[in-house]
Amino acid sequence: MTGLRSDNWYGGDNRDGYIHRAWMRRGLPQSAFEGRPQIAIANTASDLTPCNAHFNEVAESVKQGVYEAGGIPQNLPVMSLGETNVRPTAMLWRNLAAMSMEEMFRANPVDGVVLLGGCDKTIPALLMAAASVDLPAVVIPGGPMLSGSFRGRPMACGTDIWKLSEDVRAGAMTQELFQRSESSMIRSRGHCNTMGTASTMGIVAEALGMTIPGLAGTPAADSRLLEASHATGRLAVDLVRSDRRPSQVITKAAFHNAIVALGAIGGSTNAVVHLLAIAGRLGVDLSLDDFDRIGSNVPMLVNLQPAGEYLMEDLFRAGGPLAVLQQVKDLLDPSAITVTGKPLVDYLTDQEIWDSAVIGTRDAPIQDHAGIAVLQGNLAPLGAIIKPAAATPALLTHRGRAVVFDSVEDCHARIDDPDLEVDADSVLVLRGCGPKGYPGMPEVSNMPLPTKLLQQGIRDMVRICDGRMSGTAYGTVVLHVAPEAAAGGPLALVRDGDMIELDVPNRVLRLDVSDEELATRSAEPAMTESVAHPLRGWEKLYVDHVGQADTGVDLDFLVGATGNAVGRESH
Structure with missing residues (x-):
C-alpha cells in the first residue's frame, strides 16, 4: 500500500496537520492517524426512510470490522430517500443525493467507503457517487423485510397494495377490510419483500461485483446481515490496502452480468435507468440495446411477486441470488471481478437450490425469455x-x-x-x-x-x-x-x-x-x-x-467521473 489519501489531512507537523488531527481526536490515540485507513460509512439511515432505519445498527457492525482490520471507521450520514414518503417522487432527488454524496466522499479525509443502501434510490445514488469519486468502495444492501400475513396468506409489500386497491374499486373488497390489512403488511425492518426495485438493486449490486458475494437478499432482521456487515468492514480496509476501486470492478463485463441477473430474477424495470446512469459516471459504453441483446433471452428463474408467487424471504431460504446465478453461469462474463478481487463466477461452483418452487432450474425455468x-x-x-x-x-x-x-x-x-x-x-x-x-x-x-x-x-x-x-x-x-x-x-x-x-x-x-x-x-x-x-x-x-x-436520467454535467482529488486545500 502506498501513502494514504487521508495523509494529506493528518500527516506532517505543520499547522494544517495539527488542526485536522486535533479536531478529530476526541479520544482517538495518535496511532489512529499513522498509516491506518480511514473508512467512511456512508449511512442512509433515517426515520423518514423506514426501509433504512436499521442502518445505525448495521454501521456499528461495520465499525467493529474496520477496527479489527486495523482501520478507523467514521460514520458519515448522507442524503436518504424514502420511496414511500418523499413527494413528488424520490427519483427527482436521486441525482442530488448522488451529487451530494460524491462531494462528501471527495471533500473528507477518507480512504475508502462502505455504502449502506436499501430503499430504491439509495443504492443507485451511492453507486453513482462512488463511481464518480472512484475511491475503494463496497456495498451493504440493507435487505428485505420478513413476510407479513393477512387472513392466512402472505402479504406482498407493494404488490398487494395494487391488487387490494383494485379489488376495492371493483367492489370485491370492502374499504374496512382494506384498512385492516394495512398493519399486516410491514412485519419488520427492511425494504419491500417483493422483487421490487430495492430487492433488484441489492442483487444487481452483487452481480456488479460490489458486495461480498452471497450477501444480497439477506433479510434485514436476520443476524447474518450483521455478520456480513462486520466482514464488509474488514474488507473495506483490504480494498484500501489493495487499491481496488469501483472502476476496476464495475466494468462492461460487470454490466453484462448485471443484465443477466436482472433477467434471471425477473427484476424491476427501474434497474435499467439506474444501470445506465452508473455506466455514464464510469464512461462505460452501455445502451438500451445491450439490455435487449444480453437480457431478453435470459430465462426467469425466480418465482417471486410481482411476476411470480413467493417473496424475498423465500428466495433467501431457497438458496439466494448466487444459486440463481449458478444456473445461468454460462451466460455470465467470467472476466468480471468482485470487490474481493476474485471473479464472480468463482463463487458459483457449489450453490444449491433448496426449494425448486421458488428458484427454477435452467431446464425448468419459471418463464422463458423473460428479460427486459x-x-x-x-x-x-x-x-x-x-x-x-x-x-x-x-x-x-x-x-x-x-x-x-x-x-x-x-x-x-x-x-x-x-x-x-x-x-x-x-x-x-x-x-x-x-x-x-x-x-x-x-x-x-x-x-x-x-x-x-x-x-x-x-x-x-x-x-x-x-x-x-x-x-x-x-x-x-x-x-x-x-x-x-x-x-x-x-x-x-x-x-x-x-x-x-x-x-x-x-x-x-x-x-x-x-x-x-x-x-x-x-x-x-x-x-x-x-x-x-x-x-x-x-x-x-x-x-x-x-x-x-x-x-439513465442523469444530469448532463454529472456524466463522467471526476476522481477523488480535492481542488484546493482549505487552509
Whole structure:
C-alpha cells in the first residue's frame, strides 16, 4: 500500500496537520492517524426512510470490522430517500443525493467507503457517487423485510397494495377490510419483500461485483446481515490496502452480468435507468440495446411477486441470488471481478437450490425469455421498455385505440368516469410524466384501470407512459418512452382514437399515423400547461439539465467521473 489519501489531512507537523488531527481526536490515540485507513460509512439511515432505519445498527457492525482490520471507521450520514414518503417522487432527488454524496466522499479525509443502501434510490445514488469519486468502495444492501400475513396468506409489500386497491374499486373488497390489512403488511425492518426495485438493486449490486458475494437478499432482521456487515468492514480496509476501486470492478463485463441477473430474477424495470446512469459516471459504453441483446433471452428463474408467487424471504431460504446465478453461469462474463478481487463466477461452483418452487432450474425455468424488452418505433424513437414477465401474455401483441391522459391529475379525474370512451381493447396513454415533465419521472405508468372495466372482470390493459413503474407493480405496461412528451417526443402528439400497435416479440411500438399527419400536429395545451415549469432551486436545475430515460436520467454535467482529488486545500 502506498501513502494514504487521508495523509494529506493528518500527516506532517505543520499547522494544517495539527488542526485536522486535533479536531478529530476526541479520544482517538495518535496511532489512529499513522498509516491506518480511514473508512467512511456512508449511512442512509433515517426515520423518514423506514426501509433504512436499521442502518445505525448495521454501521456499528461495520465499525467493529474496520477496527479489527486495523482501520478507523467514521460514520458519515448522507442524503436518504424514502420511496414511500418523499413527494413528488424520490427519483427527482436521486441525482442530488448522488451529487451530494460524491462531494462528501471527495471533500473528507477518507480512504475508502462502505455504502449502506436499501430503499430504491439509495443504492443507485451511492453507486453513482462512488463511481464518480472512484475511491475503494463496497456495498451493504440493507435487505428485505420478513413476510407479513393477512387472513392466512402472505402479504406482498407493494404488490398487494395494487391488487387490494383494485379489488376495492371493483367492489370485491370492502374499504374496512382494506384498512385492516394495512398493519399486516410491514412485519419488520427492511425494504419491500417483493422483487421490487430495492430487492433488484441489492442483487444487481452483487452481480456488479460490489458486495461480498452471497450477501444480497439477506433479510434485514436476520443476524447474518450483521455478520456480513462486520466482514464488509474488514474488507473495506483490504480494498484500501489493495487499491481496488469501483472502476476496476464495475466494468462492461460487470454490466453484462448485471443484465443477466436482472433477467434471471425477473427484476424491476427501474434497474435499467439506474444501470445506465452508473455506466455514464464510469464512461462505460452501455445502451438500451445491450439490455435487449444480453437480457431478453435470459430465462426467469425466480418465482417471486410481482411476476411470480413467493417473496424475498423465500428466495433467501431457497438458496439466494448466487444459486440463481449458478444456473445461468454460462451466460455470465467470467472476466468480471468482485470487490474481493476474485471473479464472480468463482463463487458459483457449489450453490444449491433448496426449494425448486421458488428458484427454477435452467431446464425448468419459471418463464422463458423473460428479460427486459426494448421497443422501437415512431412512438418511441429513442426506445421504450416493457417487462414481459409481469405482463399478460395475450396482450404482448396488441392493437387498440388510444385513450389519452395529459397528466396524472387528468387520469385521476377521468379514469372512473362512466362516460369515458374505453373498452378492454383500448390502449391507455399517460404523458407528461417523464424526467422533465413531472419532474422526476414518477412511478405512475401502471395507471389504474377504469372502474367500469374492473367491474367486468378486466384486470389488465395495455398502458403506455413516459414515466416509470414501481418494481412491485405488474401489468402490460410500456414505460420509459423516450423522448418524453415534455421534451418534444411523439407521445405528445397522440390523440384519442389513434390506433397503436404493440408487438413485443418483434420489439415494435408504433402509432398508426402517417409522418405527414404527425407533422401537422402540436402538443395539446392541457399537456404543455401541466408539465413542470420550475423557477428556482433544485427542480429548475434538474429540469434544465436532466437527460432522457435512454441514457439513465442523469444530469448532463454529472456524466463522467471526476476522481477523488480535492481542488484546493482549505487552509
